[in-house]
Amino acid sequence: MIRTNHQIAYDDRDGVLVIRLSGEIDHHSAVNVRTHIDEKLLAERPARVCLDLSAIDFMDSSGLGLIMGRYSLVRRYGGNFTVIDPTPAAKKMIDLAGMERMIPIHYTHSERK
Amino acid sequence: MNRTTIDYTARVENELDLTMPSLSVNEGMARAAVAAFCAQLNPTAVELADLKCAVSEAVTNCIVHAYRDTAGDIRINVKLCEGRIVQVEIRDKGCGIADVKKAREPLYTTDAAGERSGMGFTVMESFCDSVRVSSRLGRGTSVILLKRLHQA
Ligand SMILES: Nc1ncnc2c1ncn2[C@@H]1O[C@H](COP(=O)(O)OP(=O)(O)OP(=O)(O)O)[C@@H](O)[C@H]1O
């Protein structure tokens, strides 16, 4: 079954799977986002995964759980996981949790907003 | 459960009451409704974002923990007080918290399997000026968030 989720966009670039999340990530939306992403990750097992948070309008602690869970999944099959371009809303949560000690955060200085 | 008395005695200038069933689809509505009500005080974008996040944490806890495998009502009361104080109480009649002090510790969660990070209370505490929690096992929980907005 092919699921669609309007909050997720995938982009395969030279062996790197970029997963771009948008909108509001809370407990309600995280459940569907997680299922959707995990189906793709488990089917394709991309060696490198970038979680792009440049279009996140709202994120609470459920977003932290979502990021940590995907990080663990990718690491478990031997892949590499990074977070890129978190918006201030996402960055505030990441900083509060001290997530940067575990997961690399990269800024691509892209024009995207 | 006794309604918690708040020692904060500033005059209440406006008030909103909301009751909703513990459906996750209401999380976004709840934080947006609180933010819309507080907009009359002209908060900054950051103040509003922080308040929304704190409310979202408390409401999610009612759905995920208090009413875990059941359903029940979530009550939200918002008071706009003299001195630009916003007070939001989020109440449930769910399972209650055995040890509130422990529950408030960063990273403490009873639901690691559900991908919870145990950061909800930490978010509330860092995004608000004060967080009061009162709870009774089997009776429910009340969380009161206080946020002082910038002085105009
Ligand atoms: N309304 C509630 N009713 C019953 N138990 C609660 C309630 N709110 C919180 N708890 C308990 O307190 C613990 C800590 O809550 P907190 O919000 O800090 O973390 P979490 O919900 O487990 O994880 P996160 O919020 O990061 O997703 C919960 O795991 C739960 O056991």
Ligand SMILES: [Mg+2]
């Ligand atoms: Mg929580």
